[in-house]
Amino acid sequence: MSALARLKTDIEDDDRLSEADFQRISALIGREVGIKLPPTKRLMVEGRLRRRMRVLGLASFSAYGDHLFRQGGLDGELPYLINAVTTNKTDFFREPEHFDLMERLMVPNLLEARRNERMPLLKVWSAASSTGAEAYTAAMVLSDIAAQRRDFRFALLGTDISTDVLDQGRRAVYPAEQIVPVPPAKQSRYLMFARKAGPRPEVRIVPELRRLVRFQRLNLMAGTYPFDRDVDIILLRNVLIYFEKSDQEAVINRLVGHLRPGGYLLLGHSESMIGTSVTMRQVAPAVFQKTGA
Incomplete structure (x- = not known):
């Protein structure tokens, strides 16, 4: 590493987000998208915001805090701030x-x-589609079933708060190592x-499948969702753990209404849905069925 690069790294290591600005960002993200950013997430937030600061040409966290909270830049910066601090862990065939x-069970029923x-x-x-x-x-699963049965059609919606991950979903291009969990027959x-x-192999979802999946931005903290109310299956997996209990219940109630x-x-x-006021029948671990007319 050159002396200039070492100096730059040392400066970045010494530069920290002030306690006051971290609290403001934490409160803002909690209010806007429901995600908790406790003090243990401060280093993670700093690491992600450094990349954003370089894009903006800002030399320090103090300058970034000024841009957000003291110079009127918050409205324009908010989507990028949300993109930076949200966690987007996902895999193919996760929880298979x-x-x-x-x-x-589900499709036959x-x-x-x-x-x-x-x-x-x-x-x-997919309500938090990453x-x-x-x-x-x-x-892939539905396409295989449809090819065998030939008695139904299907369509998928993916929503997320982050515009960056939605763009990747629309491109449908993934690192080759990410598709290892996909069974070989489905890969082909x-x-x-x-x-x-x-040097970094990539794969792309075939166009026949891409045409059946659309992506749209959605904040799960919004009071209403502009989507159909006759959805057959909603996946909201590994998202509620980032929300406060009251927000978890509100989100579940809104989704069940669809x-x-x-x-x-x-x-x-x-x-778990334990502790919520939603009445659904549990049919398997973490799988619930809506009852009634």
């Missing part, structure tokens, strides 16, 4: 038992309830590999 259950309809449309919503791996996993059907691999009777809500295995 949910997708096994989709094939064995949903179609049986609509047996009098000709080619019903199943609607699936870069789209979850939505495309569901699309649903993924396109470059003829000549580069499920058709008999529809399913899937949470992360580390999450």
